[in-house]
Amino acid sequence: MSTWPTVLLACALAYLLKLAGYLVPGRWVEGRRRSRVTTLLPVALLAALVAVQTVAGDGGGLVLDARAAALAAAVVLLLLRANFLVVVVGAGAVAAALRALGWT
Amino acid sequence: MSPSVAREGSDGPEAPLPRDRRREVVRQSLYVGGATGAYGVSFGALSVASGLDVAQTQVLSLLLFSGGSQFAVAGVLGAGGGGAAAVATSTLLGVRNGLYALQTSRFLGVSGVRRLFAAQLTIDESTAVGVGQPEPPAQRLGFWLTGLTVFVGWNLMTLLGALVGNALGDPRRWGLDAAAAAAFAALLWPRLRSGDAAATAVLAILIALVTTPFLPAGVPVILAALAALVVGLRRPGRHEADLEGADGTLPGSDPVP
Numbered sequence: 570m571s572t573w574p575t576v577l578l579a580c581a582l583a584y585l586l587k588l589a590g591y592l593v594p595g596r597w598v599e600g601r602r603r604s605r606v607t608t609l610l611p612v613a614l615l616a617a618l619v620a621v622q623t624v625a626g627d628g629g630g631l632v633l634d635a636r637a638a639a640l641a642a643a644v645v646l647l648l649l650r651a652n653f654l655v656v657v658v659g660a661g662a663v664a665a666a667l668r669a670l671g672w673t
Numbered sequence: 674m675s676p677s678v679a680r681e682g683s684d685g686p687e688a689p690l691p692r693d694r695r696r697e698v699v700r701q702s703l704y705v706g707g708a709t710g711a712y713g714v715s716f717g718a719l720s721v722a723s724g725l726d727v728a729q730t731q732v733l734s735l736l737l738f739s740g741g742s743q744f745a746v747a748g749v750l751g752a753g754g755g756g757a758a759a760v761a762t763s764t765l766l767g768v769r770n771g772l773y774a775l776q777t778s779r780f781l782g783v784s785g786v787r788r789l790f791a792a793q794l795t796i797d798e799s800t801a802v803g804v805g806q807p808e809p810p811a812q813r814l815g816f817w818l819t820g821l822t823v824f825v826g827w828n829l830m831t832l833l834g835a836l837v838g839n840a841l842g843d844p845r846r847w848g849l850d851a852a853a854a855a856a857f858a859a860l861l862w863p864r865l866r867s868g869d870a871a872a873t874a875v876l877a878i879l880i881a882l883v884t885t886p887f888l889p890a891g892v893p894v895i896l897a898a899l900a901a902l903v904v905g906l907r908r909p910g911r912h913e914a915d916l917e918g919a920d921g922t923l924p925g926s927d928p929v930p
Contacts, residue, residue: 575756576729579746579763580736586767587739588792590774591783606905607772609873610898611741614766615861616874617881617897618748622854625752625885639851640858647862652708657715660855664848 634673639664690810698811702802702818709740709798710826716743717834719853722844723751727835734831738824739796741766741860745894748853754891761895773800780812794820869904876900 623640626632643660651659690698713734720730725747733743742763749759774795780803783791794817803816841847865871877900884893 571756572725572729572750575750575759576725576732576746577736578756579742579760580732582760582764583737583739583742583767583770584793586764586771587774587795588789590771590795591778591788591792593775602906604772605869606901607768609869609901609905611766611769612861612864612870612873613877613898613900614745614762614894615741615857615864616877616900617894618745618762618857619854619861620878620881621752621885621890621894622748622850622857624882625890627753629890630886631882635848636851636854639848640854643855643858647859653712653856653859654715656859657712657852657855661848661852664851665846666848668846668848 635664635667638667687810690808690814694808694811695814698802698806698815699818702815703822705798705802706819706822707826709823711830712740713827713830714834714837715852715856716740716747716827717831717836718838718841719744719751719834719849719856720747720831721835721838722841722847722849723747723853725750727832727839730835731828731832734828737763738793738827739767739770740827744853744856744860748857749891749894751850751853752890754894755889758889758891758895762891765895765898769797770795773797776800777803777816780809781816782813791816791820794824796820796823798823873900873904876903 619640623636624631624633639660642663643656646656646659716734717730720733720743721727725733730747733746737743737746745762745766746759749762750756774792777791777795777800781791799816799820802819803812806812806815838844838849841849844850861874865874877897880897880900881893884896888896
């Protein structure tokens with residue numbers, strides 16, 4: 570898929586999911602286990618995205634580089650209850666600084 | 674009509690919101706909406722850094738309008754993943770908005786065109802502010818005002834971020850690839866309150882790391898969704914039978930399997 574179809578399909582499906590909640594009867598998604606799974610779904614995906622964005626190399630292997638140090642900085646900022654933007658900008662700044670010093 | 678009258682009892686159909694409560698809800702909505710809208714700048718910058726153009730970035734904020742899913746589309750494409758993997762990850766992350774809609778539809782009472790607009794504004798923040806109010810008029814005000822404030826702020830800041838990101842040039846030099854990982858971590862952080870959530874995150878990270886060298890980019894993330902199934906469908910032990918709700922508000926009482 571080239572980029573535009575990807576973007577538009579993602580938009581359409583996201584909207585249909587939102588709209589579905591207004592159209593389907595609530596009992597379809599009730600139930601303890603089902604709600605546990607749907608609560609945990611974003612946790613699993615976001616955790617995997619953190620991992621892949623941090624250590625996936627260009628060729629498909631795993632690499633430890635400035636991104637890992639930046640993620641560590643992000644975790645420290647999150648522990649300090651920093652605001653979202655501070656976390657994102659802070660991590661980017663750590664990676665940029667390390668690369669400027671010659672550490673990829 | 675009848676159901677709400679019955680529920681309201683002697684208060685009549687629905688008392689209007691007192692002025693101080695109204696001001697309180699407006700302030701909360703604008704605060705949450707403004708703070709969240711500001712994050713749009715990071716999405717805009719990261720999206721163009723991962724190879725989308727300004728128009729595609731803006732369309733995601735206008736039409737997809739759900740932060741986690743938008744970051745996922747940009748992140749998966751930027752990491753060299755295929756369109757199908759990007760759409761699948763984005764859509765799986767968007768499932769929660771449908772669940773929010775089940776809750777908001779109960780107090781919004783919308784139909785027709787208003788329902789179509791309400792659906793687009795059904796995201797984490799509008800739902801949280803709406804559901805957080807005790808009385809229905811405040812729930813509706815909180816939902817709509819928060820949703821609209823986020824929408825306007827998020828889109829304006831996306832444009833700003835995309836233009837700035839384009840001007841910056843090489844994204845790696847500015848650490849924008851690392852900033853993307855931090856954005857996902859910041860989105861994940863508030864969801865890690867229960868033992869189940871922590872177990873899911875650990876399992877998902879393991880699945881993603883182990884499969885990344887062998888599978889096309891983007892696919893390991895989708896495979897990691899299995900972690901939610903494994904942990905979520907696990908038969909709850911008797912000791913946790915009285916844990917209320919899915920988000921497990923009692924961390925620590927649920928040891929990792």
